Amino acid sequence: MTASNPDGTQDFGVYVHIPFCATRCDYCDFATWTDRQHLQDSYVDACVTDLRRRVEEGLVPLASSVFFGGGTPSLLPPEQLMTILGEIPRTSTAEVTVECNPDSIDRSGLDIYRAHGVNRLSFGVQSFDEQVLAGLGRTHNPANVERVVADARLAGFDNFNLDLIYGTPGESVDQWLATVNSAIALNPPHLSMYALTVEPGTPMGANVRAGALAPDDDDQATKYELADELLTKAKMPWYEISNWAQVGYECRHNLLHWATGDYLAIGCAAHGHRARSRYWNLRTPERYIAAIAAQESPEAGSEVLDLNAQREEEFVLALRTSTGVSARKVDPEVISACVDAGLIDHIASTDRLVLTRRGRLLATEVTVRLLAGNNAGPRYDGVLTAMGKDRPSV
Amino acid sequence: MNAQPRFRNFAIVAHIDHGKSTLADRLLELCGAVEARDMRAQYLDSMDIERERGITIKAQNVRLKWRDHILHLIDTPGHVDFGYEVSRSLAACEGALLLVDASQGIEAQTLANCFSALEANLTIVAVLNKIDLPAAEPEKRAAEIEKVLGIPADEILRISAKTGEGVAELLDVIVERVPPPTGDPDAPLQALIFDSSYDPYRGVVSSLRVFNGTLTSGSSLRYINASALHEAEEVGVRSPSPSPVAALGPGEVGYLIAGIKAVGEAKVGETVTNAANPGVALAGYEDPKPMVFCGLYPVDGDEYVELRESLAKLRLNDSSFTYEPETSGALGFGFRCGFLGLLHMEIVRERLEREYNLSLVATAPNVEYRAYLISGESEVVDNPSALPSPNQIERIEEPFVDVTALTPSEYVGAVMELAQQRRGEQTRMEYISEERVELVYTIPLAEIVSDFFDQLKSRTRGYASLDYEPAGYRVANLAKVDILLNSVAVDAFSTIVHRDKAYDYGRKMTEKLSELIPRQLFDVPIQAAIGGRIIARQTVKARRKDVIAKCYGGDVSRKRKLLERQKEGKKRMKQIGRVEVPQEAFVAALTLDS
Known part of the structure; x- marks a missing residue:
């Protein structure tokens, strides 16, 4: 799978990380802080400087997608956020997404985004159930979602995503289905639905270690299957394990990740991909700001994969999408065993292997099996070089 | 037969912790065999395991000089497992020193070994040790010994191996009471091997006692039971460091190196004689059978x-x-x-x-069964998974043992209860004193090799002791329980148990495995079965989800590492039918078993 366009150009993405939040959600292990608002101005300046420098170095082709993630990008004054966007050279059709908290964005802010070329919004909804939201340590009022979606439409956004989380301990299947139906009722072009994952080092991780109820795989599997059924009926087919969209509204920036395309990392803790190298920036906003001020590279580490590892990674990522992987290099016996087990479909017309609903939930097992039966070249050799002071993280 | 008046050969018979090694240390010191500066505790126990556990595994011997006499101390393994080795060590002696803790009293194994010594016509010198301890009750313990062994209480010595009190007198008593060995130096050589150990540089070093004739360095020897010829490369004595001598005569104890590469060729009980002028084998040689x-x-x-x-x-x-x-x-x-x-x-x-x-x-340890088939054939089964199927079997016999337990009288009920639970039949019960009781049961050996000893100790707060000896095979109502994983038997968990206990085993093992076997892509039944009949069942429900929800920029490297671990794990999986199980799960199931 490649990220090339019909005209032969390669897609290129820019990811900008905004590490500020009003409050921290209990499950979140992202690089974000609730007490660093005083850094906002210098942080935005640093992002701008970083971008200018990279553009001057000639390392930034025209972006086909830009993604402001976080953190909570909508926590920044919209004009300030847009000064960063103003520095990013991009194609006329580029997809530009801003992640928003329904509580921290209003109609005027959305108008400013729109005026500067933002054409896609992603709302962190997680659930429409107040009890479930409380269980996640989220504060927003579900009624705000309806309001902000209406405002977005009025501001001219026809493309937006809602993020949902399923499988919070204590969430009933009915509560989850009500959330999915509430989301569908808003007719979103795009939905991301994530199984709640307990990460170490989060308040939720500490609670679970102390004996609090943990998410249950079987419960999450049931909820995934039911939601997938509802969305298929609502004409929003899956296109990646955790992503559903109306046809034509698949997120271009995300597709770039799964096609191992190149993307530039701007901001602290951001990850980038350049040819065969993955790299990541310094984790804290302070160190990022300091590095930019000192005219040093903000990159904290990188790893270069050899060709086999790279191919394997392409295979693994592509298998997560509805495009699937080529069947050509996979042992036919392994294919038929996986087909018989209801894990994959073998699409005859394209000779590709695509995960079934059951297979998506068991994607790790399927991946390991297919790789074991993958005859492509010599064995995986792994990372060629890895360096850096920070461990990779989002 | 000439008496060898300068020599005295004796063994020490004692229960673990009754002070045998401490006494041996004291004897070495008193006889000047070890300089004080070279002394270390448990001098004769050379293996780490022996020191740590306070047990003697290999027989040791040391030559001591006491006044005008040469004493050979042969330190024997006291444990029931090594009964044959003990009997050969005793056969090399004229006397046995019965060492009993003055607060604990005589224990079952000591008693059993002491009876062996009496049967071998050894003179018993009974000694109460640890009289320095406040809990010592020498009068009572002496009365017990008199009752069970018929040794007059007033002949029983009282010592403290720790302080040295009474140890010199003990040495004098050994000289006085233990008869000197007899033997004809001019007769054909007869020397009994009572221990062999392997030295990587010198090969097998055997400890032996000469009965008749003379064992000369450099002579050609015949190992009678092994029918093999060897040359006496080195003959020597340990005092306790080894020193070569030209020859060992009747009554003497020492070591022999004869260029042998494995102890199997110089077994305990072997008789060594001269190749040129051979004598006859000494009685009592056996090839001990694994149990x-x-x-x-x-x-x-x-x-x-x-x-x-x-x-x-x-x-x-x-x-x-x-x-x-x-x-x-x-x-x-x-x-x-x-x-x-x-x-x-x-x-x-x-x-x-x-x-x-x-x-x-x-x-899990098991005993050797004899399966008699309907076809008239019979099989010896030392691996439960190899037992023929129930419809081919006419009857199964299992080994029994006579178990002797000595316990304080307050625990008699607890011991009887345990023995009955383990299919024991009482054959005798006797109060050896007001407060201590000897109980004798016939019990299937299989019941002993599970956790009988631990149970006995815990139910008697550590006070009961145990000894047993084989009592032949008997028919028993036994069944093989197989553990099936998705209908495929897992050999490592097959066991042969009494039919009354089959259900219990099946339930425990299926429950344990159901916690340890990872979920597969399909439901996996774990069953316990006797033949075709299922007696217990658990199900490991199918795994439904293993996917990582998010896979964006920063997740990719993490995901790749996770995948590498998964692939590694996959390689270590054992395949039982369609079920993949990490070997650790089986290991855990076996080690948790008790």
Whole structure:
């Protein structure tokens, strides 16, 4: 799978990380802080400087997608956020997404985004159930979602995503289905639905270690299957394990990740991909700001994969999408065993292997099996070089 | 027969912790055999395991000079597993020193070994030790000994090996009471091997006692039972450091090196004679048969070859365990090993792990069954998974033992209850004093090799002691319980149990495995079965989800590492039918078992 366009150009993405939040959600292990608002101005300046420098170095082709993630990008004054966007050279059709908290964005802010070329919004909804939201340590009022979606439409956004989380301990299947139906009722072009994952080092991780109820795989599997059924009926087919969209509204920036395309990392803790190298920036906003001020590279580490590892990674990522992987290099016996087990479909017309609903939930097992039966070249050799002071993280 | 008036040969018979090693240390000091500055505790116990556990595994001997006499002390392994070795050590002596803790009183194994000494016509010198302890009750203990062994209480010595009190007098009493050995120096040579150990540089070093004739360095020897010829490379005595001598005469104890490469060729009980002028074999030679069996497997399958080589090396030094290769679907390549008893099994395993740096997993120990088939044939079964199917079997016999337990009287009820639970039949019960009781039961050996000893100790707060001896085979109502994983038997968990206990085993094992076996892509039934009949069942529900929800920029490297771990894990999986199980799960199921 490649990220090339019909005209032969390669897609290129820019990811900008905004590490500020009003409050921290209990499950979140992202690089974000609730007490660093005083850094906002210098942080935005640093992002701008970083971008200018990279553009001057000639390392930034025209972006086909830009993604402001976080953190909570909508926590920044919209004009300030847009000064960063103003520095990013991009194609006329580029997809530009801003992640928003329904509580921290209003109609005027959305108008400013729109005026500067933002054409896609992603709302962190997680659930429409107040009890479930409380269980996640989220504060927003579900009624705000309806309001902000209406405002977005009025501001001219026809493309937006809602993020949902399923499988919070204590969430009933009915509560989850009500959330999915509430989301569908808003007719979103795009939905991301994530199984709640307990990460170490989060308040939720500490609670679970102390004996609090943990998410249950079987419960999450049931909820995934039911939601997938509802969305298929609502004409929003899956296109990646955790992503559903109306046809034509698949997120271009995300597709770039799964096609191992190149993307530039701007901001602290951001990850980038350049040819065969993955790299990541310094984790804290302070160190990022300091590095930019000192005219040093903000990159904290990188790893270069050899060709086999790279191919394997392409295979693994592509298998997560509805495009699937080529069947050509996979042992036919392994294919038929996986087909018989209801894990994959073998699409005859394209000779590709695509995960079934059951297979998506068991994607790790399927991946390991297919790789074991993958005859492509010599064995995986792994990372060629890895360096850096920070461990990779989002 | 000429008396050899200068010599006295004696063994020490004692229960663990009754002070045998401390007394041996004191004797060495008093006789000047070891300089004070070279003295260390438990001088004669040379193996780490012996020192740590306070047990003697190998027989040791030391030559002591006391006034005008030469004393040979032969230190014997006291444990029931080594009964044959004990009997050969006793055969090398004229006297036995019965050492009893003055607060604990005589224990079952000591009593059994003491009876062996009496049967071998040894003179018993009874000694109460630890009289310095406040809890010592020498009068009571002496009365007990008089009652069970008929040794007059007023002849029983009282000492403290720790302080040295009474030890010199003890040496005088040994000289006075133990008869000197007899033997004809001009008769054909007869020397009894009572221990052999392997030295990587010198080969086998045997400890022996000359009965008749003279063992001369450099002479040609015949090992009568092995029908082999060897040359006496070196003959010597230990005092306690070894020193070569020209010859050993009748009544003398020493060592012999004869260029032998494995202890199996110089077994305990062997008679050594002159090649040119051979005598006849001494009585009592046996080839001890293993009584307890288990499978030994390397935790890491790559260590199989090392395990095989280590077993071969260990066997150079211990010919009493057996091993042969076997393959288990659950555990891979390993060996079915036979041992003299549970302690012997533990020692061999511990030595393999410690001295050869192996990590091992053992299947549950079992005894040797005799299966009589309807066809008229019979089979000896030392691996439960090899038992023929129930419809072919006419009857099964299992080994029984006569168990002697000595317990404080307050625990008689607890001991009787345990023995009955273990299918024991009482044959005798006797109060050896007001407060101590001797109980004798006939019990299937299989019941002893599970956790009988631990149970006995815990139910009597450690006060009861145990000894047993084989009592032949008997028919029993036994069943083989197989554990099936998705309908495929897992050999490592097959067991033979009494029918009344089959359900209990099946339920416990299926429950345990259902917690340890990872979920598969389909429901996996775990069943316990006798023949075709299912007696217990658990189900490991199918795994439904393993996917990582998010996979964006920063997740990719993490995901790749996770996948690498998954792939590695997959390689270590054992395939039982369609079910993939990490070997650790089987190892855990076996090690949790008790």
